[in-house]
Amino acid sequence: MAKHHVAVSINGEPVEYLCSTRQTLLDVLRDELNLTGSKEGCASGDCGACSVMVDGRLVCSCLVMGAECDGKSIDTIEGMADGEKLHPLQQKFLEEAALQCGICTPGVLVAAKALLERNNNPTETQVRYWLAGNLCRCTGYDKIVRAVMLTAADMRGGA
Amino acid sequence: MSTGKTDYKWVGTRTIRPDGHDKVTGRAKFGSDFSLSGMIHGRVLRSPHAHALIKSIDTSAAEALAGVKAVITSKDFKDQPSELIPAGEAMVNYKDMTRNVMAREKVLYDGHAVAAVAATTVEIAEAALELIKVNYQVLPHVIDVDEAMADNAPILHDDLVPVGMDAKGPTNIAKRVEFTLGDAAKGFEQADxxxxxxxxxxxxxxxxxxxxxxxxxxxxxxxAQIWCCTQGQFMVRTFVGQLLGMATSSIRVTPSEIGGGFGGKTVVYLEPLATLLSSKVGKPVKMIMSREEVFRASGPTSASTMTYKIGATKAGKITAVDATLKLLAGAFPGSPVQPAAMCAVAPYDVENVHIVGYDVVANRPKVAAYRAPGAPISAFGAESIIDELAKELGLDPLKMRQLNAAKTGTKAAYGPTFRNIGYQETLDAAVAHDHYKAPLGPNQGRGVASGFWFNIGGESSATVNINEDGTAVVISGNPDIGGSRASLAMMAAEELGIDYHDVRPIIGDTASIGYNFLTGGSRVTFATGLAVVEAARDAVRQLCERAAKIWEVDAEGVIWDDGHAKPASTNVGEFDPLSLAQLAAQAAKTGGPISGHNAQNVQGAGPGFATHICDVEVDPETGHVTVLRYTSIQDVGRAIHPSYVEGQIQGGAAQGIGWALNEEYIYNAQGKLDNPGFLDYRIPVASDLPMIEAVMIEVPNDRHPYGVRGVGEVPLVPPMAAVANAIESATGVRMENLPMSPPRVLAAIDAAQLRQAAE
Amino acid sequence: MQSVQFEAPGTVDEAVALLAGATGDTRILAGGTDLLVQLRAHMINPGLIIDIKKIDETRSLTKNADGSYTIGAAYAGAEATERDDITKDWPGVVEGWDLIGSTQIQGRASLGGNLCNASPAADSVPAMIVAGMTANIAGPKGRRTIPVQDVPVSPGKTSLGKGEFIVSFNLPGRPKGGGDAYLRLIPRTEMDIAVVGCGVALVLDDSGTVTSAKVSLGAVSAKVLVVDAAAKAIIGTKLDDDALAKLDAACQAAAKPINDKRGTIEYRTKIAGVLARRAVKIAAERAGS
Known part of the structure; x- marks a missing residue:
């Protein structure tokens, strides 16, 4: 059958794409739009490496159909920095060495940003449960959780 | 070999990693992020059976499907001789390797590759797989190690001749190893x-x-050009060349960024298939495994069963250890039983040791390396029984270990005599740590355990190019799996005396840098780091020569200090120092480009020791174990980049906690893997873990200019026993089988209560 | 593998017409957290997928004048947790709903999808059942409303007829002195399928005596069990140790689990009793507050 013509906003820019019903939003981002910052680790919503925001809500893009996104606003890791300026979370992840191999990092950053936008003073437990769907096999999560909490503290201090 | 100085400008600092910005913005290109013009897509047909003869394969319908460009089976691969060739931490046999990448006479495990298709789209390739008709004759299968060793077991390889023992008939035992020190029988006679x-x-x-x-x-x-996520681009080149009969010079392998490996990407699976498909089609072929394929067909580490016998005096001196280790290799020989046996009691100074190990095949995927291959397995047994022994003797478990700790000069059961090692220091630090004194609540317990790993050196090449503006490029050949670019650049900056940010570390493809053994064995910062240091020193030597030329003095009269060439003494003459930038700017006039090189087979890896402390709380009604606090103390030689050393230690502990509590391959009655996904293969999530405190002890390796020891593997050795010992402390129940999942812990608690009630 | 059609109707009638007119396997897309996994794993091969999220009724959660709620079938758990009303009135219902998977999954996973996936381990279902929820079903013959427990029939199968789908749910108002809870046991702390789940809703009088109760168990049978004997064990009591012991025994007696990769018969049976005791205590605490 014919492909679906879908118009969305990605990182604030209008984008149109064609996709088949079987293509997920992640497939569209990676294979049709060359936005490969979102990663596929499982294709079943278990690893969170494909995390993006759809209409302001954190989701796994592997569990969203490309065809259902018409009219939606999508934010990916590629839109996280403000031009040349890293988002405070990105900067803190570098300073705190909160990444080792880096494959989970885009998804973790997108998810952490969604948390801090809701709660700029999360407890360690809240950070850990919020990020429970973002698997990391390298770090043991220690430096990730620290970086998120330190960023939150900075953001509170600066507000 | 030391630099003689310890007031480093970069070494020991927490720099921003050179590849960091690409990795926090989504720019970094990992394995599946790469695409080429005109590229088509490959998929693999995998066995639904654990063990079956392949009677025939009919690919005609698949080949006829519109969009299908090629179909390959084992017929497209030449057979390989059966011989063992060393490949770093393991030996390889190309006869087995070609059968593992594509099943030949038989399928030997659920998920074993049987055919591969290249088509214009992934969807067409997957549709084509359904059209391939494979006629299987299903055979009885065996999954469990002890069953595989039994007399009546289904045999995987009729022609398997065990190494190190005699076999009466066909067997699944591929190898027997034995390590003896002193006389174990006599040692047990001395035991109380x-x-x-x-x-x-x-x-x-x-x-x-x-x-x-x-x-x-x-x-x-x-x-051929190959882009892939691998721990070793040179390994891929060698293996693909051998399997496909291609000259090494005709294959160029470029490693992508790598999204974790832990030893699992030290072998080839898709690379030879994609290369063969591409050569048949004349177009680039991309292949990606699904998560299910990763679990079913790529290497886990061995399952095992073990027996340990240990004896000690009343004073706590261990007099003898006797152990038998049986490790599953999967479908082809090659479990890490040898390092398992060698590491088992390596932290201890024991006079009488006897360890026997068996390498056993069964209908599971061929194992691949996993962080300190074998050592975490044998350490689970050793560190559990030592804990029980300490309890029996009424000794504090750390005191027990201190009484028996290997020191500089101790002869290890596996052969060598230890040079400067820091095991004792990790124990002393554990005793002194406030974690070890912290109070425990109800249903809570504390366990400790130690671990050892050899670490390795190996073939390493590096180039340090001095740029015309006074900056530098460091080219090495090991995929950066956890921050090694940063540590290499820091050591180069230290040697050259320039700013770390002016050093750009690049990972070369196989045609851009000399041979490097793969990223494994905790070797990169140590061994490739040594090559980088030597290459930088080569560049410095050239810089000094250029200064000598400018000053018209002998090269011996010039020294390198803080990024400048200076006269060695006033006898040489009065000259203003020349900076690296000044010398670089004049390079064309003074002799041409300045480029330092080094290539060597690095020896002198310093062994790593660690001691871990773990607190748990056990829910007595559900058997659910919560890790409350975790401290890992490790001799790291010298931490070039402390944050990434801590990261290795923390990550290893987390993996070990997963291995301890919930991770396992679960097979059904048909021998099919029942949990090939992250839903039911349960790795720790963020909410499962506490912060993991990494305590770095620095006992410098005297055979590295910066004292580096490998740090990446030993963190996975102690955790399973540390958790088990903590559970015993919390409940009085000793868990002898992994994983210690809630149903098993509860069953053990209930059984203990029944026993108590009966008494 | 056939190509799949996709439609996103804006009204219930359009959706029913598409469903009724479809030949072959047709699937409803709500949150998609099960559907897309099954599609990718080739466990299903539908000819048509109908996204119901463009239908306003499926995407709203309304507190009615009588204190009851109407919950859209595609309303997500994460959305529900952000509502002060339902989280206060029915914390157990929201817990079960919002325990499904990760934060990311919770942003999509819906009651309609979780129920119609018809897994005996579905986290939202035990709490829905004990809360007395009903499902509003639209179909070619119009609308009908049935109790939630009558929707799943067996693993993967529902009682919905051809052309039917769930539009919304009715959740009664919280009774005076009412409290509910959902607890599950998983090997990790998140991300797992329930090894056992337990929903409890009860009402206490002013003296703290249980006047009514419902207890349900997930993952211990082919579908979620409502354990009347367990409710009976605590009605008329003040949840003393003896009543809780009887509750535990009733749940263990009712559980008919299987051995699988997630748990053993012995373990699931025992845990059914443990969770029931714990869930009842939480529900009672909430009833008193």
Whole structure:
């Protein structure tokens, strides 16, 4: 059958794409739009490496159909920095060495940003449960959780 | 070999890693992120059976499907001789390797590759797989190690001749190893207390988040380019060349960024298939494993069963250890039983040791390396029984270990005599740590355990190019799996005396840098780091020569200090120092480009020791174990970049906690893997873990200019026993089988209560 | 593998017409957290997928004048947790709903999808059942409303007829002195399928005596069990140790689990009793507050 013509906003820019019903939003981002910052680790919503925001809500893009996104606003890791300026979370992840191999990092950053936008003073437990769907096999999560909490503290201090 | 100085400008600082910005913005290209013009897509047909003869394969319908460009089976691969060739931490047999990448006479495990298709789209390739007709004759299968060793077991390889023992008939035992020190029988005679126990560990997967991925492009002239996520681009070149009969010079392998490996990407799966498909089609072919394929067909580590017997005097001196270790290799020989046996009691100074190990095949995927291969398995048994022994003797478990700790000069049961090592220091630090004194609440317990790993050196090449503006490029050949670019650049900056940010570390493809053994064995910062240091020193030597030329003095009269050439003494003459930038700017006039090189087979890896402290709380009604606090103390030689050393230690502890509590390969009655996904293969999530405190002890390795020891592997050795010992402390129940999942812990608690009630 | 059609109707009638007119396997897309996994794993091969999220009724959660709620079938758990009303009135219902998977999954996973996936281990279902929820079903013959427990029939199968789908749910108002809870046991702390789940809703009088109760168990049978004997064990009591012991025994007696990769018969049976005791205590605490 014919492909679906879908118009969305990605990182604030209008984008149109064609996709088949079987293509997920992640497939569209990676294979049709060359936005490969979102990663596929499982294709079943278990690893969170494909995390993006759809209409302001954190989701796994592997569990969203490309065809259902018409009219939606999508934010990916590629839109996280403000031009040349890293988002405070990105900067803190570098300073705190909160990444080792880096494959989970885009998804973790997108998810952490969604948390801090809701709660700029999360407890360690809240950070850990919020990020429970973002698997990391390298770090043991220690430096990730620290970086998120330190960023939150900075953001509170600066507000 | 030391630099003689310790007031480093960069070494020991927490710099921003050179590849960091690309990795926090989504720019970094990992295995599946790479694409080429005109590229088509490959998929693999995999066995639904654990063990079956392949009677025939009919690919005609698949080939006829519109969009299908090529179908390959084992017929497209030449057979290989059966011989063992060393490949770093393991030996390889190309006869087995070609059968593992594509099943030949038989399928030997659920998920074993049977055919591969290249088509214009992934969807067409998957549709084509359904059209391939394979006629199987299903055979009885065997999954469990002890069953595989039994007399009536289904035999995987009729022609398997065991190494190190005689076999009466066909067998699944591939090898027997034996290590003896002193006289164990005599040692037990000296013992006041003897304990004998059995243990088992489950097969666990490395669990890297990035599935295997490759793009291969073979041109009409036979020149192949391969981009893939791997721990060793040179390993891929060697293996693909051998399996496909291609000259090494015709294959260029470029490693992508790698999304975790932990040893699991030290072998080839898709690379030879994609290369062969590309050569048949004349187009680039991309192949990516699904998560399910990663679990079913790529290497986990061995499942095992073990028996340990240990004896000690009343004073706590261990007099003898006797152990038998049986490790599953999967479908082809090659479990890490040898390092398991060698590491088992390596932290201890024991006069009488006897360890026997068996390498056993069964109908599971061929194992691959996983962080300190074998050592975490044998350490689970050893560190559990030592804990029980300490309890029996009324000794503090750390005191027990201190009484028996290997020191500089101790002869290890596996052969060598230890040079400067820091095991004792980790124990002393553990005793002194406030964690060890912190109070415990109800249902809570504390366990400790130690671990050892050899660490390795190996073939390493590096180039340091001095740029015309006074900056530098460091080219090395090991995929950066956790921050090694940063540590290499820091050591180069230290040697050159320039700013770390002016050093750009690049990982070369196989045609851009000399041979490097793969990223494994905790070797990169140590061994490749040594090559980088030597290459930088080579560049410095050239810089000094240029200064000598400018000053018209002998080169010996010039020294390098803080990034400047200076006269060695006033006898040489009065000259203003020349900076690296000044010398670089004049390079064309003074002799041409300045480029330092080094290539060597690095020796002198310093062994790593660690001691871990773990607190748990056990829910007595559900058997659910919560890790409350975790401290890992490790001799790291010298931490070049402390944050990434801590990261290795923390990550290893987390993996070990997963191995301890919930991770396992679960097979159904048909021998099919029942949990090939992250839903039911349960690696720790963020909310499962506490912060993990990494305590770095620095006992410098005297055979590295910066004192580096490998740090990446020993963190996975102690955790399983540390958790088990903590559970015993909390409940009085000793868990001898992994994983210690809630149903098993509850069953053990209930059984203990029944026993108590009966008494 | 056939190509799949996709439609996103804006009204219930359009959706029913598409469903009724479809030949072959047709699937409803709500949150998609099960559907897309099954599609990718080739466990299903539908000819048509109908996204119901463009239908306003499926995407709203309304507190009615009588204190009851109407919940859209595609309303997500994460959305529900952000509502002060339902989280206060029915914390157990929201817990079960919002325990499904990760934060990311919770942003999509819906009651309609979780129920129609018809897994005996579905986290939202035990709490829905004990809360007395009903499902509003639209179909070619119009609308009908049935109790939630009558929707799943067996693993993967529902009682919905051809052309039917769930539009919304009715959740009664919280009774005076009412409290509910959902607890599950998983090997990790998140991300797992329930080894056992337990929903409890009860009402206490002013003296703290249980006047009514419902207890349900997930993952211990082919579908979620409502254990009347367990409710009976605590009605008329003040949840003393003896009543809780009887509750535990009733749940263990009712559980008919299987051995699988997630748990053993012995373990699941025992845990059914443990969770029931714990869930009842939480529900009672909430009833008193």
């Amino acid at each position: 207390v003897i304990i004998e126990r059995s243990y088992s560990t489950a097969a666990v997967h490395q669990g890297y988040i990035e599935p295997h991925a490759v793009v291969a492009s073979v041109a009409e002239d036979g020149q």
